Amino acid sequence: MSIYIAHRLFAAHDRALAAALAERLAAKAGAEHIFLPFCDTDEENLIAEVKGRRLFELDRARLARLDAMIALLHGPSLDDGVCMEIGYAAAGGIPVLLLTTDFQSYSLTEGGDRLDFPDPLIQAVATHVIRVPRPGPPPSSHQQRVTRYGEFLSRNLAQVDATLDAAVEAALALPAPDPRSAPRSKAGTVYVEGSPYTAWGHDRLAHLCLDAGHAVVLPQRFTAANPAGSALDDLLAVCASSRLLADVSGPETPPGTATLIGAALATGVRIGAFHPRPTYTHAPGREPNWRNLMIQYAAHAHLDTPGAVRAWLAR
CATH class of the missing domain: 3.40.50.450 (Rossmann fold)
Structure with missing residues (x-):
């Protein structure tokens, strides 16, 4: 199985979250089966005449031969590069697992159906969605020398930790790709x-x-x-x-x-x-x-x- 992790690239916390997911997946499926953009294209050290185009070519080549995708999405303003990769995978019948840290839900009208994402297309192409709907539960007893900020941090990190574990298990249970027959243009x-x-x-x-x-x-x-x-x-x-x-x-x-x-x-x-x-x-x-x-x-x-x-x- 070849698993592509699509994530926002240009903030340290996004790369850290994706790397934490890749590390857990690699422990279960083997590092050779995981592709983590930025890390596995060695973006910081890559030398090319037109670097952006070369990065696009490397990512597209991997998109053409994957068995599953996990995409990390945050908030109402979703990363357009990640969404483009989701569409590429979905058109090829590749199962897509979406992991969102957004605790909001969305609807197109005030009383309309609730959606996990602001555009229904994102939800429609997903094979499975895993959400972080709220912080983890407070500790049963207040720890000494832990401020309320530290306690709040611990609750959120615990929820993210549990969600990453759930994403790994869901990814390993995804169905095999189901290539779509190309529609007549x-x-x-x-x-x-x-x-x-x-x-x-x-x-x-x-x-x-x-x-x-x-x-x-x-x-x-x-x-x-x-x-x-x-x-x-x-x-x-x-x-x-x-x-x-x-x-x-x-x-x-x-x-x-x-x-x-x-x-x-x-x-x-x-x-x-x-x-x-x-x-x-x-x-x-x-x-x-x-x-x-x-x-x-x-x-x-x-x-x-x-x-x-x-x-x-x-x-």
Whole structure:
């Protein structure tokens, strides 16, 4: 079994949590069966002409030959690189275990169905979800010389510790991959995914596609009575389209959009990323990236104006 651990890379506590999970998994399954990005790509010491692209290529090569994925997710603003990796795995029928440290739940309307994640697509593609819903129980007796802060820390660490153990057991019990049959691509069809961070939603991009003579497919999961079921329909619709036009505007690519980008990449769908006002990220020894590098290098085209969209649609 080859297990890929997808996690946010650019904060020490995220890498530490992922490393703790990898260590426990390796003790049960063998280190040769675990892939931990950043650690196993030796990102800090990697030398390449375009380092971000090389990291993308190394991670994608591993994504193409895994048997299971564990993805670590935190809060309502989910890491777009992790979500892209989840979509890639899900499109290939790879079982995905999601571990979240978020004690909140979400719904698309005030009284709607509760979801573990803000976009129903994340929940829909998960084989299993493990949550940290609250701190661990307080100790039965107050320990001497332990402050209330130390006690609170101990409760949270105990809960995380127990959750990591649960994740290891669940990962080892995941089913075998179930490769999906590739849907027949509909020539001239463009799936348009808007951004919740922009006022025009998908309308502006959809009109550009229609004006260029393309058929347009729009997401259904945000308005359907059954968001999770419709989310899977959205995933299949992307994989059956000839192109994905995704608005990745905002502080990060929206989680569902990033998931669809991963699915499109896995199934050979051409990806156009509309991002008119990028903010760049910088890391030591790496070129500036206008989006998370897994999103940037998955996209076949970075489109920053309506004219660029028209030109891409004409190709």
